[in-house]
Amino acid sequence: MSLPSSYATTSDGTLGPIDSGLADQLDITWGDPDTWTAQGLHWTHLSKVRERINYMVSGDPMVSPLAWFFRTVSAGQSLPLGRVLVLGCGSGSLERELAQAGWGREIVAIDLSAKVLEVARKAAQAEGLDAIHYLQADMNCLPVGRAPFLPGSFDAVLGVASVHHCANLEQLYRDIAVLLAPDGWFFMNEYVGPDQFQWPDEQMRHLNQISDLLPDHLMTVLDGGRKRNFRSPTVAEVVAIDPSEAICSSRLLPLIPAYFSSPLVKPYGGGILHMLLAGVAQNFLCEEAEPYLRSVMAAEDELYQTGQLNHDFACVIARSPARLPATSDRFVPS
DSSP: OOTTTTOOOTSBBBSSOHHHHHHHHHHHHHHHHHGTTTOOOGGGSSHHHHHHHHHHHSSOTOOOHHHHHHHHTTTSOOSEEEEEEEEETTTTTHHHHHHTTTTTEEEEEEOOOHHHHHHHHHHHTTTTTTTEEEEEEEEEGOTTTTTTTTTTTTEEEEEEEEEGGGHHHHHHHEEEEEHEEEEEEEEEEOOOGGGGGGOOOOHHHHHHHTTTSSSSGGGGGSSSBBOOSOOOOOOHHHHHHHHHTTGGGGGHHHHHHHHOEEEEEOOOOOHHHHHHTTGGGGSSSGGGHHHHHHHHHHHHHHHHHTOOOOOOOEEEEEEEEEOOOOOOOOOOOO
C-alpha cells in the first residue's frame, strides 16, 4: 500500500536510525513467520489456553486482551480511534485485526525486520486494508519529530509481543508519552519475566516436576525428539538467536508508572505453560490430551496462588501522562 508522501524514508527505505546488524539478525530469526512453528505449535495456538488468558485479562473467556482494551477505550469515547501506532508489528496480524474491526482509521506499523515487514505488507494488500502504513523503524530510537512520529499525533500506541525486545526501554516509554495525544492510550501484551529467559532454578524445578508427569507422546516434537529436563538457556544461547530477546523484560512493568498515568495491569501466567507447550502444543489438540492440559493449567494456577511462581506475561492499559516526562536529546517539543 502506498505511503503518504509526508512519511519520507531514507534512501535505504528506513525511517530514522537503525542498527543494521540487529536488523539483519531479525530478518533471519523472524523474517519468515513459518520458522516459529517449524518444530511444532506453541501455547497460544491452543484454544483452551487462549480462553484461559482471556479470562485472566478480560474476565470473559471469549473476550481477547485486544478486544478488552478497545472495550475499555469505547467506554469513554467513540471508535474508531483516529491514529494508532503498532510497535514491532511482525507479520502484521495485529494491525489487520485493528483495521478489520474498525478500531482505528489510520494505522502506522513499524518493525526492524525489513523481511517481515514485506510479509505484513503483502498480507494487508491481499485483504485490501489501505488504512495500514508500514515503516522500517527501531523502537530503541524512534524518529520523534519527523512524520508520522509527531508529538501528540497518536490516539493509541500498542505493543504486543514486541516491547520486550527494546533495550532502550526508558527512551521508548518517554517517546510514546510524547507521541500520545492528550488522554491517549498505551496498551501492552508482553512477556515480563526474567531478562533473557534467565528463569530461576525453582521455576525450572516446578516445570520439570509437572512435565515428568506427562506421557512421552505429549512431549514429543515434530522431529521425534522429546522435551525433558528443562533448563534456562544461557545468555549466549539467547543472544545467538536474537540479541534483543527479552533484553530488559523484567523492567517493563516497574517503569510504567514513571511515564504513564492510571496503569491497569493484568498478569496472565505463562510461567509453566509457555515453556512446556513450546513445540509440542499440537499434541494437546486431541480430546484425549484435554485432561492433561487442564491438569497443567490447574498446577500453574496453584503455584501462583501459593506464591511459588511469578507471572511471566501481562497486559497493561495506561494513559497519557498528566505531565510529559523529561524529553530526549533528540527532540524537544516547542
